[in-house]
Amino acid sequence: MGIISRAFHGRPREPDAKLPPGQYLVHDFPVLSAGPTPRVPLDRWEFSIDTAEGPVHRWSWEEFLALPQETPTVDLHCVTKWSKFGTGWKGVSLDVLMEDVESAAEYALAYSYGGYTTNLPLEDLLDGKAWVVHEFDGEELEPPHGGPARLLVPHLYLWKSAKWIKGIRLLNEDWPGFWETAGYHNYGDPWREQRYDGD
Amino acid sequence: MIKRLAWRVATLESARQETPTAKTLVLDVPGWPGHLPGQHVDVRLTAPDGYSTQRSYSIANASAGDRLELTVQTVDDGEVSPYLTDVLEPGDQIELRGPVGGWFVWRPHSSPPVLLIGGGSGIVPLMAMVRSRGKADTPFRLLYSLRDPGQLFYADELEKVKAGVEVAYLYTRIAPPDAGRAAGRLQTADLIAYGWPPETGPDVFVCGPTGFVESAADLLTALGHDPAKIRTERFGPTGG
Structure with missing residues (x-):
């Protein structure tokens, strides 16, 4: 425990087991991005799984929508301290997208329209832990929140859930992404409060 | 091995009212490592019962030794900002860690306008x-x-x-x-x-x-x- 702040009591609260350390609950949906919001026309949108040698799989928007869809309801935790409970999404599980992929890769780099990147161990994308989603709350995903489609990896801080996703590259070596090379933690587990380098 | 960004104790030296609802806090942070303009800090407040909460605030001043200035806008129903602007007095201590953020920064040696x-x-x-x-x-x-x-x-x-x-x-x-x-x-x-x-x-x-x-x-x-x-x-x- 840190030093006590004189005359600080905080909000009336119940201990909430769903709230990771250092987080507070919000009911709206804040937006955080490092640059302008890219606009991606659906007729030019595509999503790829690739390796350093080239694409393995590629889907157009229609092909992507034709894949089996899931509707996960998950809690979100942003490194800027807000958490939002029970958010409803619609999209395709990475297990479906990776189904026919044979690879010895251990790492993944998600990359986006607009140039954003973020890295994760490949296993964090599999076994029902990650989706590429295109609907939020029953509505098509708005561009400021990552539309047409974003990655959703709710067990890690939200910067890992790359907005405007364009593809996932499978790598044999870990390749730190945008925030990971700008002082943020390489893995980003909210329950271990891995916000910054060295946490 | 990268060292964890440590929590530091900051002491309020003085405060300046910027507007009726915003104040600049002038803090003394012994051992502050310096910062780049655009970076922020995480502030942590802890209540007597052990409850603590954190918020991020942008740094307002140019790097200057152990001195750190944060300008805080009071959010009406906020949990932390009203404390910082209305309750905190000179001599009081809070905890903070940083500097954080390596993207939204201007590096004084860069040349474009x-x-x-x-x-x-x-x-x-x-x-x-x-x-x-x-x-x-x-x-x-x-x-x-x-x-x-x-x-x-x-x-x-x-x-x-x-x-x-x-x-x-x-x-x-x-x-x-x-x-x-x-x-x-x-x-x-x-x-x-x-x-x-x-x-x-x-x-x-x-x-x-x-x-x-x-x-x-x-x-x-x-x-x-x-x-x-x-x-x-x-x-x-x-x-x-």
């Missing part, structure tokens, strides 16, 4: 950039969007800002008679009148509420600014 676009309290990290410019040759232009003259932060200092920094005030609701511009939101015409043309390749920093940043960044890219040179920092409607 700089375009700063701030909305409301989004001026804070931009002011740190203005204050860090010092005697650098890099020309700055600051577009400061605010509701009315009563919301102006750093009024005296911006009034006296040195050659090489041009400041345009864009009032959105109530403009003073001598403003030279009708009250209204940031428009393309403002970017043309007070900004840098895209051909000059400026480094652009936009900070403010989400709607403001979204709109400003869209107008900039439509004008032909390179999206890769537009850095944004958004304050959600929450926080506090």
Whole structure:
């Protein structure tokens, strides 16, 4: 425990087991991005799984929508301290997208329209832990929140859930992404409060 | 092995009222490692029962030894900001760690012209950039969007800002008679009148509420600014 702040009591609260350390609950949906919001026309949108040698799989928007869809309801935790409970999404599980992929890769780099990147161990994308989603709350995903489609990896801080996703590259070596090379933690587990380098 | 960013004890030395609802806290932070303009800190408050909560605040001053300045806007129903602006007194201590953020920063040795676009309290990290410019040759232009003259932060200092920094005030609701511009939101015409043309390749920093940043960044890219040179920092409607 840190030093006590004189005359600080905080909000009336119940201990909430769903709230990771250092987080507070919000009911709206804040937006955080490092640059302008890219606009991606659906007729030019595509999503790829690739390796350093080239694409393995590629889907157009229609092909992507034709894949089996899931509707996960998950809690979100942003490194800027807000958490939002029970958010409803619609999209395709990475297990479906990776189904026919044979690879010895251990790492993944998600990359986006607009140039954003973020890295994760490949296993964090599999076994029902990650989706590429295109609907939020029953509505098509708005561009400021990552539309047409974003990655959703709710067990890690939200910067890992790359907005405007364009593809996932499978790598044999870990390749730190945008925030990971700008002082943020390489893995980003909210329950271990891995916000910054060295946490 | 990277060392964990440590929590430090900061002591309030003094505070300056910027507006009726915003205060600059002048803190003494022994061992502060220094910072780049645009970076922020995490502040942690702890109650006697062990409950603690954290928020992020942009740093307002240029790096200066153990001295750190944060300008905090009071969020009406906030948990932390009303404490910082209304309860904290000189001599009181809080905890903070940082500096944090390696993207929304201006590095004083970079040479392209700089375009700063701030909305409301989004001026804070931009002011740190203005204050860090010092005697650098890099020309700055600051577009400061605010509701009315009563919301102006750093009024005296911006009034006296040195050659090489041009400041345009864009009032959105109530403009003073001598403003030279009708009250209204940031428009393309403002970017043309007070900004840098895209051909000059400026480094652009936009900070403010989400709607403001979204709109400003869209107008900039439509004008032909390179999206890769537009850095944004958004304050959600929450926080506090």
